[in-house]
Amino acid sequence: MAIADFIDHTNLKPTATIADIQKLCEEAKTYGFYAVCVSGCHVPIAKKALKNGPVKVAAVIGFPLGAMSTKAKVFEAMDCIENGSDEVDMVINIGWLKSEMYDAVRDEIKAIKQAIGDKILKVIIETCYLTEAEKEKACVLAVEAHADFVKTSTGFGSGGATFEDVKLMKRAAGDKAKIKASGGVKDKETAQKYIELGVSRIGTSSGPNLIK
Template identity: 50%
Template sequence: MDKEKLVDIIDYTLLKPTATRDDIRRFCETTKKYKFKTVFVNPFYVSYANELLKNANVKVGVPIGFSLGGATTKTKVTETIEAIKNGAKEIDMLINLGALKSKEYDIVKHDIEEVVKASSGLITKVIIETALLTEEEKITSCKLIMEAGANYVKTATGFNGGGATVEDVKLLRSAVGEEFGVKAAGGIRTLKDAEAVIEAGANRIGTSGAVAIISGGKAEGNY
């Protein structure tokens, strides 16, 4: 795949819990060097990253309910609103996995709907942690996500075991159709990995190893 096109669809991430302000500064400098279009940092650093990248035509995204998804809907909505005030331009929320496993689908859908509403038209992606779900649960998640008005289904955080597989991306693409967004994240470490999930149907990629992927190397970590 053309690397310029790949740069356009990569969400470059720095979400490790021990990231320092210096780490974020270096991360943003690298973002500008390689011309990534979107980055994701934890809520605490959204304002700082936005300030560092304000003249670079880069969107700062934020994970909501990270990294377990079990926060209350009110907490997720508050987190979303604050992140947007701090400059966030994309939202990646975690689905309520406990409610999903309990088959409390109205709760799952309402949770997503409220974050979508709080996002005020910003692109909203919903992380489902494919490694923790059955095939039926993955398909059900896609249905609920679409009905709730989000823009993407996303495979994983990379923090809870597993990550994006070709098989899961194909399944998600089949479940949502051709027009809806599918973001592959978790364990994408090489250019070959990236090309494989794109071929399977992903139209966004989330990875902390974006530089290695673009440079033809192999990244460390699973997120």
């Protein structure tokens, strides 16, 4: 597989304009990226721009803090799917995880997965704020809740993906969930290293630079 097949071409900037999202979609089509990753309000624009093509639309929910109510996250996820999103990237409730409210974290992920049915769910654990034990526990909870992916980062925290975190997540999730590395992946060599480590998806706003 080519690097393009792994890329979720991303623009989650609060300043992203309609023109920016349309440009993102055009680049995704040009380079053959797997998906675009956008904020919920941009899902209809992205869906229209990518109509009848192979590029998927992924939407973020509970983004970037993960601290919304479960009910709000479930509604947001369903709204994104109804508007044409193929995939959902959710942020876990980091405070709950750190409070050892494991049932609440698991139940929230499970509720979102059930709400979106057979659509892909990626669970962002925001590794930069977690201890090694918390990263491992977050992956286990995501697997128990039947998430499709565990994802390193929002790109809005104090740090992004690292090779060490991906190795840990791979060990914790085993073959029960795929891994998405996101945050700070800006060159081809880094992307290739993540692919060698076993990630199935890379979230980056630098997609065209990775291909050129």
